[in-house]
Amino acid sequence: MDIDLMTGPSSWDEVTSLARQLEGADFSGILFTETSQVPWMQIALAATAAPRLEFSTGIAVAFPRSPMVSAAAAYELAANTGGRFRLGLGSQVKAHVTRRYGSEFERPAARLRDYVLAVKACFRAFNRTERLHHDGEFYQLSLLPPDWCPPAHDHPMTVDISAVGPVMCRVAGEVADGVHVHPLHSMPYVEGRLKPAVAEGAIRAARAVDDIDLIIPVFVVVGGTREERRTMAVAAKRQIGFYGTTPNYAFQFDDLGFEGTTARLRDRMKAGDLDGMVDIITDEMLEHYAVVSTWDELADRLLDRYRGTASRVVMYSAGPAFGSGDTLAVRTRGRWAEVARAVRAG
Numbered sequence: 001m002d003i004d005l006m007t008g009p010s011s012w013d014e015v016t017s018l019a020r021q022l023e024g025a026d027f028s029g030i031l032f033t034e035t036s037q038v039p040w041m042q043i044a045l046a047a048t049a050a051p052r053l054e055f056s057t058g059i060a061v062a063f064p065r066s067p068m069v070s071a072a073a074a075y076e077l078a079a080n081t082g083g084r085f086r087l088g089l090g091s092q093v094k095a096h097v098t099r100r101y102g103s104e105f106e107r108p109a110a111r112l113r114d115y116v117l118a119v120k121a122c123f124r125a126f127n128r129t130e131r132l133h134h135d136g137e138f139y140q141l142s143l144l145p146p147d148w149c150p151p152a153h154d155h156p157m158t159v160d161i162s163a164v165g166p167v168m169c170r171v172a173g174e175v176a177d178g179v180h181v182h183p184l185h186s187m188p189y190v191e192g193r194l195k196p197a198v199a200e201g202a203i204r205a206a207r208a209v210d211d212i213d214l215i216i217p218v219f220v221v222v223g224g225t226r227e228e229r230r231t232m233a234v235a236a237k238r239q240i241g242f243y244g245t246t247p248n249y250a251f252q253f254d255d256l257g258f259e260g261t262t263a264r265l266r267d268r269m270k271a272g273d274l275d276g277m278v279d280i281i282t283d284e285m286l287e288h289y290a291v292v293s294t295w296d297e298l299a300d301r302l303l304d305r306y307r308g309t310a311s312r313v314v315m316y317s318a319g320p321a322f323g324s325g326d327t328l329a330v331r332t333r334g335r336w337a338e339v340a341r342a343v344r345a346g
Contacts (some may be wrong), residue, residue: 002028005241029054059090071122083155175244178213213311219290
């Protein structure tokens with residue numbers, strides 16, 4: 001099982017330093033989110049700085065870009081990293097797509113399905129295995145003159161998508177190479193909802209479900225004592241509470257017997273009571289949505305929970321250990337290196 005670190009916006013100097021540190025700590029790779037900064041330049045710099053790491057977008061926002069634009073960026077990154085790149089795409093939410101990007105959002109699952117197929121058609125055309133031809137419901141691509149076609153390479157090209165609900169999970173099973181699981185997840189959700197829906201989509205498309213990777217971000221709360229874990233626990237509860245305000249994610253709580261949690265979180269958010277949101281997420285909930293552990297047990301806890309399910313686990317909150325040179329960060333970095341080695345060996 002591979003182990004990555006999730007990172008967000010940063011300067012070019014910061015991302016090259018991060019990549020070198022993670023390579024030295026025996027992490028498998030870096031997953032780049034897209035919020036206030038596009039991921040492509042950061043990945044290029046990180047790949048140059050750390051020639052053994054693997055890289056992915058988790059996720060790049062699909063709909064504001066044409067499939068050709070996303071495919072071209074991914075193909076170039078795969079070529080120049082020797083295949084150490086995975087393209088991860090997601091729909092984002094309607095408000096961002098329509099009001100921030102000024103793009104279309106209607107029927108996001110069907111649209112993303114067509115988008116992935118269009119991207120893969122571009123990859124085949126780039127490889128010169130067939131002429132560009134995609135005539136989908138949302139995207140039509142049929143023109144790629146030789147001067148506009150990138151140099152061909154034989155590195156594998158993968159397209160992963162983010163999926164939470166059953167419709168998007170079925171789409172992933174039909175057309176994607178991997179699924180970016182939402183950070184807000186429990187294992188009953190993964191086993192009882194996500195995997196069956198992905199398998200249904202795979203069967204519909206006559207695909208092997210075992211060929212579809214699950215890439216799973218993990219909230220980790222780690223420390224030698226309860227007091228040492230307290231700061232990370234509060235941060236994890238705050239993020240779980242934020243994600244939990246989304247009405248479409250209410251089932252994540254309801255399925256485990258925590259009915260009404262989303263409504264309570266939304267009430268606290270509307271009141272601006274962020275501390276109150278943290279208080280709603282109990283320690284019992286935290287055990288479901290995060291891995292709470294000592295350092296010595298963390299690798300085993302990750303393996304026990306995700307081995308046989310995740311192709312890659314992505315550390316959601318390990319970034320601070322690699323962003324500072326103070327004594328605590330350096331010591332924590334060494335512990336993360338031990339965990340990374342053990343997870344990869346396990």
